[in-house]
Amino acid sequence: MSETLIRLENVSKSYGSGAEPAVRNLTLEVKKGEVLVLVGPSGCGKSTTLRLINRLIEPTSGRIYLDGEDVTDGDPSVLRRKIGYVIQQVGLFPHRTIAENIATVPKLLGWDKAKIEARIDEMLELVSMDPETYRDRYPKELSGGQAQRIGVARALAADPDVLLMDEPFGAIDPITRDRLQNEFLRLQQELKKTIVFVTHDIDEAIKMGNRIAILREGSEIAQLDTPEAILAHPADEFVESFLGSGAILKGLTLKKVRDIELHQVPTMSSPVMREQALETLRASDDQVALFLDANDKPTRWIDERALNRTSQPIEKSGRPVTVDLQPEDTLQDALTVMLQSSVGMAVVTDRKGKYLGCCTIESLAKLIMSDG
Amino acid sequence: MDFLFSLIDFALARQEQVLEGLAQHTGYVVTVLVSAGLFAILTGVVTRRSQLAKELALSIASVFLTIPSLALFVVFIPLVGLGFAPSFIALFLYSLLPILRNTITGLDGIDPGVLESAKGMGFSPVQVLLKVELPLAWPIILAGIRVSSMLVVGIAAIATLVAGGGLGDFIKSGLARLPLPNSLESIWLGTLLCLVLALVIDLILQALRVATISKGIR
Numbered sequence: 313m314s315e316t317l318i319r320l321e322n323v324s325k326s327y328g329s330g331a332e333p334a335v336r337n338l339t340l341e342v343k344k345g346e347v348l349v350l351v352g353p354s355g356c357g358k359s360t361t362l363r364l365i366n367r368l369i370e371p372t373s374g375r376i377y378l379d380g381e382d383v384t385d386g387d388p389s390v391l392r393r394k395i396g397y398v399i400q401q402v403g404l405f406p407h408r409t410i411a412e413n414i415a416t417v418p419k420l421l422g423w424d425k426a427k428i429e430a431r432i433d434e435m436l437e438l439v440s441m442d443p444e445t446y447r448d449r450y451p452k453e454l455s456g457g458q459a460q461r462i463g464v465a466r467a468l469a470a471d472p473d474v475l476l477m478d479e480p481f482g483a484i485d486p487i488t489r490d491r492l493q494n495e496f497l498r499l500q501q502e503l504k505k506t507i508v509f510v511t512h513d514i515d516e517a518i519k520m521g522n523r524i525a526i527l528r529e530g531s532e533i534a535q536l537d538t539p540e541a542i543l544a545h546p547a548d549e550f551v552e553s554f555l556g557s558g559a560i561l562k563g564l565t566l567k568k569v570r571d572i573e574l575h576q577v578p579t580m581s582s583p584v585m586r587e588q589a590l591e592t593l594r595a596s597d598d599q600v601a602l603f604l605d606a607n608d609k610p611t612r613w614i615d616e617r618a619l620n621r622t623s624q625p626i627e628k629s630g631r632p633v634t635v636d637l638q639p640e641d642t643l644q645d646a647l648t649v650m651l652q653s654s655v656g657m658a659v660v661t662d663r664k665g666k667y668l669g670c671c672t673i674e675s676l677a678k679l680i681m682s683d684g
Numbered sequence: 685m686d687f688l689f690s691l692i693d694f695a696l697a698r699q700e701q702v703l704e705g706l707a708q709h710t711g712y713v714v715t716v717l718v719s720a721g722l723f724a725i726l727t728g729v730v731t732r733r734s735q736l737a738k739e740l741a742l743s744i745a746s747v748f749l750t751i752p753s754l755a756l757f758v759v760f761i762p763l764v765g766l767g768f769a770p771s772f773i774a775l776f777l778y779s780l781l782p783i784l785r786n787t788i789t790g791l792d793g794i795d796p797g798v799l800e801s802a803k804g805m806g807f808s809p810v811q812v813l814l815k816v817e818l819p820l821a822w823p824i825i826l827a828g829i830r831v832s833s834m835l836v837v838g839i840a841a842i843a844t845l846v847a848g849g850g851l852g853d854f855i856k857s858g859l860a861r862l863p864l865p866n867s868l869e870s871i872w873l874g875t876l877l878c879l880v881l882a883l884v885i886d887l888i889l890q891a892l893r894v895a896t897i898s899k900g901i902r
Contacts, residue, residue: 394806
């Protein structure tokens with residue numbers, strides 16, 4: 313895991329003699345299989361740094377190594393075919409079909425036809441797009457989110473070890489962006505590519521990165537560490553101000569619901585004896601109980617008032633459970649659900665919807681305290 | 685009505701001349717469009733990275749278009765003699781501007797993100813040009829070629845003045861014999877044939893458009 317795949321050694325890039333260099337004497341190592349996020353204010357040279365790796369920008373000085381091999385000289389086109397590249401503008405070829413777009417690099421590498429055809433379908437399925445439907449469409453027929461999925465599929469088509477991503481989700485609406493990020497993380501768990509990811513959004517950096525390099529002007533590394541370590545111990549004022557307020561809240565995106573101790577509220581299911589239910593409820597510390605259906609799926613919050621209102625069947629009284637969490641959701645999601653919930657708790661279920669327990673503000677606070 | 689019949693009679697009596705005139709005229713259009721098209725596209729491609737070179741090429745091409753057509757046909761006679769050559773040169777120079785202008789516009793209009801990703805995926809510079817830049821600029825280049833084709837069909841009628849043949853022969857001989865019998869018929873025949881030729885060429889270019897432009901950018 314700790315093997316270095318990409319190494320920039322004392323790399324500088326300056327435009328003209330008088331100007332401040334965009335990248336100044338940068339040494340950076342990317343380990344095999346990790347997602348390294350370059351994050352920093354605009355103009356800090358993070359995109360330039362990324363483009364030095366596939367030599368879309370040629371360094372003024374310094375060496376670049378890929379898998380131990382010096383790739384600073386030699387044909388840049390050959391190098392780029394080994395490196396996936398995803399950009400914010402996506403840049404699909406509008407005159408080519410989705411299938412042809414995905415086939416770009418395999419074709420450049422001279423794969424045979426049957427292999428390319430199979431690969432196209434495989435890639436479309438990988439990014440959750442139906443091959444039948446999308447193969448022969450043109451980029452103009454896609455939404456922004458779909459286009460970037462194809463952008464990722466195209467970058468992965470020739471199965472490169474390295475993927476460079478320059479603000480890939482930057483131009484996408486927040487809801488779709490969130491979904492794409494999650495999908496991307498899921499993909500990365502399977503694929504284990506070595507990824508260098510540029511963003512200006514610290515929240516995205518914390519969510520996506522195994523390690524984060526926070527850059528200041530001239531692409532100087534202010535801090536390079538895991539998101540947890542950076543949040544817990546920012547190296548200096550610059551990092552602190554860049555993290556912004558609420559580092560603790562940001563840290564919640566790193567933890568999953570399964571990390572916290574679930575609280576058990578009283579539960580009841582059909583048929584409910586009102587008297588008995590009331591007694592259970594009074595005996596417990598909680599003000600509410602959960603009504604579970606025949607499959608153990610929580611459907612309603614039941615409190616004393618609901619139990620006393622005999623005009624309605626229990627199944628229809630109380631407040632409905634609208635959102636449930638699953639163990640792999642982040643604690644930030646949990647916090648949101650809790651704050652929106654009428655009872656200040658979030659229900660956790662397994663994938664099939666079966667009740668597991670509840671997230672409470674107290675358990676969340678306990679977890680944060682224990683970290684501090 | 686009478687004039688129409690006499691025009692038809694006039695044409696039928698000279699089928700050979702009509703065919704020859706059409707062939708010569710079409711010859712001009714085809715040779716000029718192919719050569720000027722290649723030259724203008726090449727110029728647009730070579731100058732695409734430099735704002736200065738683009739401006740320069742465009743101003744030179746526009747100068748040609750401002751020279752009176754009659755003069756442009758004549759000035760090359762001392763160099764290349766009479767007939768096809770001076771006419772070809774004049775028409776060639778005339779048709780450069782629309783194609784060059786559209787080539788430059790087309791290449792300039794390509795989404796930088798598309799070029800960036802093409803390079804980033806490992807297209808060589810020549811591959812970027814042939815597989816991305818030209819295909820994407822092609823609809824606009826072709827529109828320029830269409831404008832030039834109309835220009836050439838019209839102006840090629842002047843070739844007759846430098847013994848270059850073409851449908852202008854009918855117009856010239858009609859004018860010379862005005863108002864003798866059949867003179868108006870001759871002028872009309874030359875003019876109408878030019879119109880028909882322009883129409884046919886436009887249809888062909890339209891078909892070429894459908895055949896060569898990807899559905900994704902149509």
